[in-house]
Every structure is written in structure tokens, then in C-alpha cells.
Amino acid sequence: MPDGSLPLVLGTLIALGALTFVLMPLLSAVDENEDPRSAYSRDGVRAAQSSNISPDEGLAIEALREIEFDQATGKLSDSDYEELKAKYTALALAELRERDDAAITSVAREALAEGEDPVEAAVRAVQSRRPNCGNCGPRPESDSVYCSSCGSYLPGACGSCGVKITQPGARFCTGCGGQLAAA
Amino acid sequence: MTLVGELSLWVAILMAAWTTTVSWAGGYQRRSDLVFSGERAMYATFAFTMVASIGLWYALFTHDFSLRFVSSYTSRNLPSVYTFSAFWAGQAGSMLFWTLILSGYGALAVLFNRKRLREMMPWVTGTMGLITLFFLLATAFAANPFERLDWVPADGRGLNPQLQNPGMAIHPPMLYFGYVATAVPFAFAIGALITRQLDGEWLAAVRRWSLLSWFFLTIGIVLGMWWAYVELGWSGYWAWDPVENSSLLPWLTGTAFLHSIMIQEKRGMLRKWNVTLVVLTFLLSILGTFITRSGVIESVHAFAQSEVGWWFLGFLIAATILTAMLVSTRLKDMEAKAELESMVSREAAFLYNNLVLVGIAFATLWGTLFPILSEWVQDEKITVGMPFFNSVNTPLGLLLLALTGIGPLIAWRRASTANLKRQFLMPVVMGFVAVAVLMALGMRHFYALVFYGISGFVATTITQEFVKGIGARRRMYQEGLAMASVRLVARNRRRYGGYVVHFGVVVMFAAFAGQFFKKDYAQVELKEGDTYAAVDPWGHTWNFRSEGLSRYNTVNRNVTAISLVVDRDGEPMPPMVAERRQHFDASQNATFEPSTEVAILEMAGQDVYVFFSGMLDADTAILTINFNPLVIWVWIGGIIMAFGGVIVMWPQAERRERGYAAEMAPQHEEVLVGA
Amino acid sequence: MFPSPNAVSRRSFLRRGAAIVPALVMAPGVLQGQVSSTVNMEGNYYLPVRPPAKPNPVVQLDEEAVIALERTLACPCPCTLDIYTCRTTDVTCSNSPAIHGDVIRMVNGGYNADEILLELDKVYGQRIMASPAKSGFSLMVWFMPFAALATGALAIALLVRTWRQNAVNATAARVDGGVGRIGVQATDDEMARLQAALRDDTR
Structure with a gap:
């Protein structure tokens, strides 16, 4: 091997390697819908959704937290505190409802895409948020453990996999083994 | 290789x-x-730039003097740590080093966001790629470190002795890390403008990178001050030199951004202004590069005049115009419904903080460029020196310092007079107490009293914020003292880390004010056995007795050293040794002008600074002896600022990263489980 | 190529660009010409100032006055220091000791501080002064930062006022629309969720 050719050979090999690395994505087709790193799936739906400047989510709750803290450290007068609290509670509720609505809407849209009745799906989604008594139907209180009409245990569903939880006091999901939030 | x-x-x-x-x-x-x-390809760009850099380091360490760069900045007898740092000592190498950091940041930005901001990232990656491309082209065509000489010298010229200092080995990289990091928020701003997404995750990304840039710039600037102080020998650390100024400019606008972005995060306002600051910070760092590298403005720190400067000017103009055009097509998207509950509120305080920071940046830039303007307009060259910057920026700096203390006392959104009175009472009282105590002790310097009054005010504000915050946490969350203290900072790192930074600023300003008590230098001539007596600003009498001169050779230099036996009011102090050095090359030929090594005795109250100015005759040394009050606190303030920066940057628990969407979800889960 | 919501509108982009191209072409030329005269390649900036001594010279400045005078003079080399600081420290500077020599000669020649400044100004021009004069064109350098700051302060005051007005209007609108009473309309469940989110400070 002639003197000084080693770096050249080495360099060529590195360059070819890099070229393969860089051009690979062009040679193998990328499935836009499957690859989670693709921004352009579902006919640009995802992209279109995010293409507007959306108001920041959670601003109001953040503000409320700060108002509480500022009041506790004595920076806000009581009247200012009440006024701001009322205003930002209203805004936070509006945010919260917007989120809920958005969640329901997306459920309905998915149902539509899968050929189901979107209204049914939305109703189901709303109802699934409330505990459901086997005897008396949906209960109004979201945090009750036992039915207030007949006293029987209110079954829930696992937050991660959706499996029904019927055992009172269960700490882990029978479906996925995940820890249950309220346990 | x-x-x-x-x-x-x-x-x-x-x-x-x-x-x-x-x-x-x-x-x-x-x-x-x-x-x-x-x-x-962005990863690959970084990889190849890295290989190129390793190649240059290899050439440096193997003393391949056929490369102009290697023979210009190193020699066979250069200590290896400086052979390593010679990489960024010269124009060409530092360009490659800059590019290396830039492409590294580009690769990191791609890596961190490979699952985030997917729609914006192509534009970000492309912009980083373009900036990198520019730097690579400028390196390859205008300042190529691999440029070869027609012949191979036996030895190199060696490294400038002033650069043979530990500060110089780490100061430029830190500064470059900071300078270059401004490119990433800029790239994100371009991406966000193009895709019209100026909120949410974009904010988080830009904030993180701006903070990183701020952090390194802070360290780099303070290290630069330290280097100037120990190496240049004029017993000061900041001369408002154009190169120093150009490192301060992006720091100022970057700091402004880190404050004003909070308003966008909390209120969704100031989008246009924030984008402007991000862009401005990047452009100012390019302008700084232009100033440093073109030789258009004279400075001791500047690289030799080079055509690279014109590349930067071109880039600066093109980037400014293209960005301005892009911004102007996006103005509508950045409109926000801006509301403010009260004229007296944290938001308003932040606006004035931004005004002062940008005002200082403007004054500094204006003063730096004015000589050019003057020559252009009235054909007369003038000097805008330290007196100008000191007299303009000192009041502005004090204003800024005062705002540091005022801002945290005002609540977000609204403030009422009664509460303001309660909040301001303690800090204002403490400020006046500080002034009264100092006056009682005999301090009469007006500016110094203002400095210390405001410092006392701000320090009390910060303390009060911590104390009241801990108290509030204990009440609101029923936590113990220790738990509340830890969680106060841990759950709100940005705010309380920021306060730590502010405290560092206070310490630094207090140290700056020490300069008001600096006395004129005393130049003394000492033979062996002679004693010089001087009174320091604190009223102590110092005696310096010469032990005579010693001459010896070491690594790559001939050293003449004078040893002084020192006592303060009769109490012995550590001996001091000041040096003059004549560097030489491998064949014992003198290289460079003689340089000096200052002897510094660092104490809490003052530095004793002995500079070996020259020789009167073979055994009489001329020394400049100087008492420099409170200098050590500049470095301590810098360390506190960097520490605060670390607190702010420390990654939050996973939960925060997931954001609001995740926060509301557990509520559903609880409902779902119902157990 | 299909229209993309995110792409820059090329036409508007180019239109804006067209106006700026001439500026781009001209700028480097202007600066190039200007800069070449700025940079002295020689590195020696000293110019002799040797006015004749006055007849029967009386020394009017003591050592301290000379130091004070030299503190107001800029060393013409790129060190950015004043003559006194430079000559007592920067050993490699050949300019400041030479200028110091000229100053001492003039002092011994009976010149007072103002006359010395005048003589130096004749040879070096204004650049020998460490800080620009507060008159004529140089006044701009002192004036502009504060003018800019005042303008900025005014702009912010106006901006804040506009925002305040927006808030007043928005509040009025909310009260009219009944949104302000939302607290009454919220269900217990919603309030509970809100409280939980509020208590959770790990965000």
C-alpha cells in the first residue's frame, strides 16, 4: 500500500458510510401513518390542527395557583384576591370544559371514522366518566364509591386499559396490572 | 489523520x-x-466537523508545522494544555471550533426534539444546517486551519504569552458555548414563524436553549473579566473594550428575553417582542463575531484583521433582512389579546426591566459603533472610552438593580397600595439602614452610598421572598420548615433559582462599587532590602520589603521574579512574587515581547495587586502596587449567578414536562376507577 | 406544488426582498471604503507634539494634576485605556510613555492643562480625549441612549395603558354576557377537579 493512502481509504469508507446513513430514509419508504415521528400523518389532519397559534392551555389554572400564593405571601389585598380569583376560576372552568368538549369531539370523530354513530360514542364517553351502578344506572357524583340509592359497590374501569374493576378496594387492575389511581 | x-x-x-x-x-x-x-445529515455534519477538529488537534499535538495555523500558534516547547487550547487561539482554529459547537448544538436540537415539535423541526434543522453551512464555508475559504505552507519550519512561533493562562484555556470555549447557543433559539424562532406555532412546546424549547446560552455567556464573561484582571496588569477587569462589549450585548438581550418570556407563558402576550429578542440576541452575537474578527474596530482582544469579517458582515445583513421579511409576513399571527389588570403589576415591572436591559445594550452598542459613525459623518475619529460607558451605564445599571428588588415585591396582575406598603417596608428600611451604617462608618462617596443602599434593598427583598414563600408553603401545604424550604425551591426552580441569580448580581454590584475606593497606583522602585510602605483604603499600613530578584529558566521562558515580604500593621502576610517573562522557542531565541505575571493577594476586603512594570537597572525593579477593594466578590458573585443558573436549568420532575394535558388526565382516571 | 398553510408566501416574501436588494449591494461598499481609512496597519500611533516652550516658563501643574490630566486622555493604541493607566501598566505600549513625555515637556514649558489639551487636539484631533466632547456631533453619543430610553419608557406607558383598557372592556363584556357568574354554574365535580389541579403544585 503506498504511503499516505491509508487516510484516503479510511476517509472514503467513512464518507460512504455517512452517505448511506443520510440517504437511507429516502431509499426505504416511510409509512406516514405508522411512524410516530412523522408530522404529516392522516392526510395532514394532525398538522392542520396544530397550524394555528392556539391559546395556551392551563394558563388560568397556573394563574390561579399563583394568585393563591401571592395572597399567602401578602402581595395581594383581599379584595384584589377575590376579584382575581373569581375571574380566573371562571376562565379555568372555561378551559376545563373546552378540554372536555375537545375530548368528546375527538371520541365522536374517531367513531365516525370507524363507521359508528358519533352521537352514541359521545354519550358513552360522557357517561363513562360517571360511576355506573348495576341496579340504578349512572350516578351523579363522580367520586362516590357506593351507590347512594341502593348501597351497592360502584364498579369502575381501569384508566389505562379500560377493563372493568368490580372488586371493592382493588389496588391493581386485573387487565393490565397497572396501579389504580385512587387505590 | x-x-x-x-x-x-x-x-x-x-x-x-x-x-x-x-x-x-x-x-x-x-x-x-x-x-x-x-x-x-445534521448528525453527519456534526460527526464530520468533529473528525475535522480531531484532525486539527492531531496536527497540533504532532507539531505538524507544515500547517500555517500550527506553526503560527504553537511551538515544540509549549505545554500540552496550551497546545490543546491553541485550537481556539487563532482565527482559523477558532472558526472551526465555533462550527464544531454549532453543529453539535444542531445535532442535539434534532436529537432532543425527534419526537416533539415534529412539524416545526424540519425548518429548525434546515436553519441550523444553513448557519453551519455558512460557518463551514467561511472556515474553508476565508480562514482554513488546514492551509499549508510551502515549506516546513523547524519550530512554530509559539502561543502569545498572554494566552498562556488557565483562564484563556476555558474562557473562550465558555463564551463560544454561549455565543453559539443563541443560534438554536434563533432557528426555533424561524421554524415557529414559518409554521406559525409560537406557543406551547416551542416556548419551552426556546427557553431551555436561551437559558443554556445565558448560562455559558455568564460564565464566559466572568472568566474573561478574571483573565483580564490577572493577565493584563492594569488592575481592572472591565475596560468597555469593543470585544468585551460585544460579549455583553447578547447577554443583555438574552437576559431581557428570559424575563419577558414569562409574560408570554403566563399571559400569552408579547409574542412579537419575544421573537424580536431571540432574533436580536443571535444577530448581536454575529455582530460581536464580526467586530472581533474583522479588525473594523480596534481592540487588544481582537483577532488580526481578516477577510473573514466581511463574510460575517454579509451574513449579518442577509440574516437581518431575511428575518425581518419573515417576521413582517407573520405579524398577524402574533397578535394577542393583551390585557392587563393593573398598571402596577409584575407584568409592568418586567416591561421596564426589559427596557433597561435593552437600553444598556443600546447604549453599549451605540458607544462601540459611534467612532465609526463619527468618522463617517464628520470625518473625525473620536474615542468613546471607559468614561462614557461608566457614566452612561452606571445609572442604568443601578436602575436595573433597583428593579431586581422592586419586581418580586409586586404581585402578578395587580397590586394595591396597602399591600405594596407592607411588601416594601422591610427592604426599603434595610436599604436606608445600609446607607446610614456606611455613613456612620465614614463613607461619603455619593455613588457608592447609592450602590450599597440599593444592594441592601435588593438583598432584603430576596430574603423576604424566601422567608414569606416558606411561610406560605407551610400554611398552604402543612409542611415542616425543612420540607417547605426544599419544596419552595424544588417546585418552583425558575423563580427561586432566578432569585439566587439576582443575589449574585447584588454581590457583583457591591463589588463594582469597591472601585470607587480604589486609589491611584503607586509606582515604586525597589532594590534588594528596600521597603515601601503604603496605606490601604481600609486604613491599614502595609510594608513591602524586597527580597531581591531571582532569574531562572523554565519550560519555555526565562523568568525574572521579585519576592516581597509583606506585612500589614506589623502582622506578617503571605509573601508575594511578581514575574516578568521572556518566552523563547526551542532554539532559545526570544519570542514575543516580554510579558508579566501579576502577584495578587486576594482577601475579602481587597486585593493587593503587585505588577512588575520593569527594571530601572540590573537590580532595581519598578513595581506598581495597588489596593483593589472587594474584587474577590466579583468572582463570588459570578459563581453565585452560575449556581442560580444551574438551579433554574435543573430538569424538573417528569410530571412538569408532560404538561397540563397530563395533569387533568389523572382526574379522569380517579373517576373512572371510582375506588 | 400544493399550497401549504405553513409555507411562506413566496410572492410577498420576494416583494419585500426586492426593496432591500439595493441596500444589500451598497452596504459593503460603503463600509469597505470607510473602514480602510480607519485601520492603521503600522501599529505605531504616536505623533510628536512639541510646541515651543513659553518664555520664562512657570510650571503650573504638579504631579497629581498631570495624572488627573492623563486620565482624561485616551491612549491612541487599541488598548482602550487612558494614558496614565496604560503607561503604568502595559509595558509593550510605546505610545503612552511617548505622549507622557510630550505632556511633561509642555508642563515644563509653562503650559497649563487647557493649553496642553489644545496642543494635543491640534495634532491628534478629538480622538485623544478619552470621552467624547459634549458638544457638536459628539453630543449625540451622550444624548441618544437617554433619548432612546425615554422613548421606550413612553412607549411602554402607552402600551400598558392600552392593555389596561382592553382588560376593562373585556371585564365589562364578561359581566354583560353573564360569564362572570360562572362560579354559580360550575358543578361540584368541576370544582373538585379544579381544586385538585390547584393543589397539585408539582407542575
């Missing part, structure tokens, strides 16, 4: 060009394959 490095530089150029082309094309045509290819 050197050859591989050289070739890699050219391959890196191709890679950077590819990065830009396919990333932008991919973003425009919405094609993921192109986007992925662009991201990989």
Missing part, C-alpha cells in the same frame, strides 16, 4: 448543504423521508 480532518471539512460542507436543502424541502412538501434524511 490531518488529511482525513481536512477532507472531513469539505464533506461536512456537503452534509450541511444537504441538511438545509432536504430539511426545508421536506418541510415545504411535507415529506417525512426528506425530513428524516435532513436530520441524519
Whole structure:
């Protein structure tokens, strides 16, 4: 091997390697819908959704937290505190409802895409948020453990996999083994 | 290896060009394959720049003097740590070093966001690729470290003695890390403008990178001050030199951004202003590079005049125009419904903080560029020196310091007079107490009293914030003292880390005020056995007795050292040794002008600064002896600021990263489980 | 190529660009011409100032006055220091000791501080002064930062006022629309969720 050719050979090999690395994505087709790193799936739906400047989510709750803290450290007068609290509670509720609505809407849209009745799906989604008594139907209180009409245990569903939880006091999901939030 | 490095530089150029082309094309045509290819090309650009850098380091360490760069900045007898740092000592090498950091940041930005901000990233990657491409081209064509000489010198010229200092080995990299990091928020701003997404995750990304840039700039600037102080020998650390100014400019606008972005996060306002600050910070760092490298403005720190400067000017103009055009097409998207509950509120305080920071930046830039303007307009060259900057920026700095204390006392959104009175009572009282105590002790200097009054005010504000915050936590969350203290900072790192930074600023300002008590230098001539007596600003009497001169050779230099036996009011102090050095090359020929090594006795109250000015005759040394009050607190303040920066940057628990969407979800889960 | 919501509108982009191209072409030329005269390649900036001594010279400045005078003079080399600081420290500077020599000669020649400044100004021009004169064109350098700051302060005051007005209007609108009473309309469940989110400070 002639003197000084080693770096050249080495360099060529590195360059070819890099070229393969860089051009690979062009040679193998990328499935836009499957690859989670693709921004352009579902006919640009995802992209279109995010293409507007959306108001920041959670601003109001953040503000409320700060108002509480500022009041506790004595920076806000009581009247200012009440006024701001009322205003930002209203805004936070509006945010919260917007989120809920958005969640329901997306459920309905998915149902539509899968050929189901979107209204049914939305109703189901709303109802699934409330505990459901086997005897008396949906209960109004979201945090009750036992039915207030007949006293029987209110079954829930696992937050991660959706499996029904019927055992009172269960700490882990029978479906996925995940820890249950309220346990 | 050197050859591989050289070739890699050219391959890196191709890679950077590819990065830009396919990333932008991919973003425009919405094609993921192109986007992925662009991201990989960004990694590859970094890899090849790294190989090029390793090639240059290899050439430096193997003393390959056929390279002009190696023979210009190193010699065979240069200590290896300085052989390593010679990489960024000269124009060409520092350009490559700059590019290395830039492409590294580009690769990191791609890596961190490979699952985030997917729609914006192609534009970000492309912009980073383009900036990298520019730097690579400028390196390859205007300042190529691999440029070869027609002949091979036996030894190199060696490194400038003033650069043979530990500060110089770490100061430039830190500054570069900071300077270059301003490119990333800029790239994100371009991406956000193009895709019209100026909120949410974008904010988080830009904030993180701006903070990183701020952090390194802070460290770099303070290290630069330290280097100037211990190496240049005029017993000061800041001369408002154009190069110093140009490192301060992006720091100022970057600091302004880190404050004003909070308003956008909390209120969704000031989008236009924040984008402007991000862009301005980047452009100012390019302007700084231009000033440093073109020789257009004279400075001791500047690199030799070089055509590279014109590349930067071109880039600066092009980037300014293109960004301005892009911003102008996006103004509508940045409109926000701006509301403010009260004129007296934290938001308003932040606006004035921004005004002062940008005002200082403007005054500094204006003063730096005015000599050019003057020569252009009235054909007369003038000097805008330290007196100008000190007299303009000192009141502005004090104003800023005062705002540091005022801002935290005002609540977000609204403030009422009664509460303001309660909040301000303690800090204001303490400020006046500080002034009264100092006056009682005999201090009469007006500016110094203002400095210390405001410092006392701000320090009390910060303390009060911590105390009241802990108290509030204990009440609101029923936590114990220790738990509340830890959680106060841990759950709100940005606010309380910020306060720590502010405290560092207070310490630094207090140290600056020490300069008001600096006395004029005393130049003394000492033979062996002679004693010089002086009174320091604190009223102590010092005696300096010469132990005589010693002459010896070491590594790459001939040293003449004078040893002084020192006592203060009769109490012995550590001996001091000041040196003059004549560097030489491998064949014992003198290189460079003689340099000096200052003897500094650092104490809490003052530095004793002994500078070996010269020789009167063979055994009489001329010394400049100087008492420099409170200097050590400048460095301590810098360390506190950096520490505060670390607190702010420390990654939050996973939960915060997931954001609001995740926060509301557990509520559903609880409901779902119902157990 | 299909229209993309995110792409820059090329036409508007180019239109804006067209106006700026001439500026781009001209700028480097202007600066180039200007800069070449700025940079002295020689590195020696000293110019002799040797006015004749006055007849029967009386020394009017003591050592301290000379130091004070030299503190107001800029060393013409790129060190950015004043003559006194430079000559007592920067050993490699050949300019400041030479200028110091000229100053001492003039002092011994009976010149007072103002006359010395005048003589130096004749040879070096204004650049020998460490800080620009507060008159004529140089006044701008002192004036502009504060003018800019005042303008900025005014702009912010106006901006804040506009925002305040927006808030007043928005509050009025909310009260009219009944949104302000939302607290009454919220269900217990919603309030509970809100409270939980509020208590959770790990965000």
C-alpha cells in the first residue's frame, strides 16, 4: 500500500458510510401513518390542527395557583384576591370544559371514522366518566364509591386499559396490572 | 489523520448543504423521508466537523508545522494544555471550533426534539444546517486551519504569552458555548414563524436553549473579566473594550428575553417582542463575531484583521433582512389579546426591566459603533472610552438593580397600595439602614452610598421572598420548615433559582462599587532590602520589603521574579512574587515581547495587586502596587449567578414536562376507577 | 406544488426582498471604503507634539494634576485605556510613555492643562480625549441612549395603558354576557377537579 493512502481509504469508507446513513430514509419508504415521528400523518389532519397559534392551555389554572400564593405571601389585598380569583376560576372552568368538549369531539370523530354513530360514542364517553351502578344506572357524583340509592359497590374501569374493576378496594387492575389511581 | 480532518471539512460542507436543502424541502412538501434524511445529515455534519477538529488537534499535538495555523500558534516547547487550547487561539482554529459547537448544538436540537415539535423541526434543522453551512464555508475559504505552507519550519512561533493562562484555556470555549447557543433559539424562532406555532412546546424549547446560552455567556464573561484582571496588569477587569462589549450585548438581550418570556407563558402576550429578542440576541452575537474578527474596530482582544469579517458582515445583513421579511409576513399571527389588570403589576415591572436591559445594550452598542459613525459623518475619529460607558451605564445599571428588588415585591396582575406598603417596608428600611451604617462608618462617596443602599434593598427583598414563600408553603401545604424550604425551591426552580441569580448580581454590584475606593497606583522602585510602605483604603499600613530578584529558566521562558515580604500593621502576610517573562522557542531565541505575571493577594476586603512594570537597572525593579477593594466578590458573585443558573436549568420532575394535558388526565382516571 | 398553510408566501416574501436588494449591494461598499481609512496597519500611533516652550516658563501643574490630566486622555493604541493607566501598566505600549513625555515637556514649558489639551487636539484631533466632547456631533453619543430610553419608557406607558383598557372592556363584556357568574354554574365535580389541579403544585 503506498504511503499516505491509508487516510484516503479510511476517509472514503467513512464518507460512504455517512452517505448511506443520510440517504437511507429516502431509499426505504416511510409509512406516514405508522411512524410516530412523522408530522404529516392522516392526510395532514394532525398538522392542520396544530397550524394555528392556539391559546395556551392551563394558563388560568397556573394563574390561579399563583394568585393563591401571592395572597399567602401578602402581595395581594383581599379584595384584589377575590376579584382575581373569581375571574380566573371562571376562565379555568372555561378551559376545563373546552378540554372536555375537545375530548368528546375527538371520541365522536374517531367513531365516525370507524363507521359508528358519533352521537352514541359521545354519550358513552360522557357517561363513562360517571360511576355506573348495576341496579340504578349512572350516578351523579363522580367520586362516590357506593351507590347512594341502593348501597351497592360502584364498579369502575381501569384508566389505562379500560377493563372493568368490580372488586371493592382493588389496588391493581386485573387487565393490565397497572396501579389504580385512587387505590 | 490531518488529511482525513481536512477532507472531513469539505464533506461536512456537503452534509450541511444537504441538511438545509432536504430539511426545508421536506418541510415545504411535507415529506417525512426528506425530513428524516435532513436530520441524519445534521448528525453527519456534526460527526464530520468533529473528525475535522480531531484532525486539527492531531496536527497540533504532532507539531505538524507544515500547517500555517500550527506553526503560527504553537511551538515544540509549549505545554500540552496550551497546545490543546491553541485550537481556539487563532482565527482559523477558532472558526472551526465555533462550527464544531454549532453543529453539535444542531445535532442535539434534532436529537432532543425527534419526537416533539415534529412539524416545526424540519425548518429548525434546515436553519441550523444553513448557519453551519455558512460557518463551514467561511472556515474553508476565508480562514482554513488546514492551509499549508510551502515549506516546513523547524519550530512554530509559539502561543502569545498572554494566552498562556488557565483562564484563556476555558474562557473562550465558555463564551463560544454561549455565543453559539443563541443560534438554536434563533432557528426555533424561524421554524415557529414559518409554521406559525409560537406557543406551547416551542416556548419551552426556546427557553431551555436561551437559558443554556445565558448560562455559558455568564460564565464566559466572568472568566474573561478574571483573565483580564490577572493577565493584563492594569488592575481592572472591565475596560468597555469593543470585544468585551460585544460579549455583553447578547447577554443583555438574552437576559431581557428570559424575563419577558414569562409574560408570554403566563399571559400569552408579547409574542412579537419575544421573537424580536431571540432574533436580536443571535444577530448581536454575529455582530460581536464580526467586530472581533474583522479588525473594523480596534481592540487588544481582537483577532488580526481578516477577510473573514466581511463574510460575517454579509451574513449579518442577509440574516437581518431575511428575518425581518419573515417576521413582517407573520405579524398577524402574533397578535394577542393583551390585557392587563393593573398598571402596577409584575407584568409592568418586567416591561421596564426589559427596557433597561435593552437600553444598556443600546447604549453599549451605540458607544462601540459611534467612532465609526463619527468618522463617517464628520470625518473625525473620536474615542468613546471607559468614561462614557461608566457614566452612561452606571445609572442604568443601578436602575436595573433597583428593579431586581422592586419586581418580586409586586404581585402578578395587580397590586394595591396597602399591600405594596407592607411588601416594601422591610427592604426599603434595610436599604436606608445600609446607607446610614456606611455613613456612620465614614463613607461619603455619593455613588457608592447609592450602590450599597440599593444592594441592601435588593438583598432584603430576596430574603423576604424566601422567608414569606416558606411561610406560605407551610400554611398552604402543612409542611415542616425543612420540607417547605426544599419544596419552595424544588417546585418552583425558575423563580427561586432566578432569585439566587439576582443575589449574585447584588454581590457583583457591591463589588463594582469597591472601585470607587480604589486609589491611584503607586509606582515604586525597589532594590534588594528596600521597603515601601503604603496605606490601604481600609486604613491599614502595609510594608513591602524586597527580597531581591531571582532569574531562572523554565519550560519555555526565562523568568525574572521579585519576592516581597509583606506585612500589614506589623502582622506578617503571605509573601508575594511578581514575574516578568521572556518566552523563547526551542532554539532559545526570544519570542514575543516580554510579558508579566501579576502577584495578587486576594482577601475579602481587597486585593493587593503587585505588577512588575520593569527594571530601572540590573537590580532595581519598578513595581506598581495597588489596593483593589472587594474584587474577590466579583468572582463570588459570578459563581453565585452560575449556581442560580444551574438551579433554574435543573430538569424538573417528569410530571412538569408532560404538561397540563397530563395533569387533568389523572382526574379522569380517579373517576373512572371510582375506588 | 400544493399550497401549504405553513409555507411562506413566496410572492410577498420576494416583494419585500426586492426593496432591500439595493441596500444589500451598497452596504459593503460603503463600509469597505470607510473602514480602510480607519485601520492603521503600522501599529505605531504616536505623533510628536512639541510646541515651543513659553518664555520664562512657570510650571503650573504638579504631579497629581498631570495624572488627573492623563486620565482624561485616551491612549491612541487599541488598548482602550487612558494614558496614565496604560503607561503604568502595559509595558509593550510605546505610545503612552511617548505622549507622557510630550505632556511633561509642555508642563515644563509653562503650559497649563487647557493649553496642553489644545496642543494635543491640534495634532491628534478629538480622538485623544478619552470621552467624547459634549458638544457638536459628539453630543449625540451622550444624548441618544437617554433619548432612546425615554422613548421606550413612553412607549411602554402607552402600551400598558392600552392593555389596561382592553382588560376593562373585556371585564365589562364578561359581566354583560353573564360569564362572570360562572362560579354559580360550575358543578361540584368541576370544582373538585379544579381544586385538585390547584393543589397539585408539582407542575
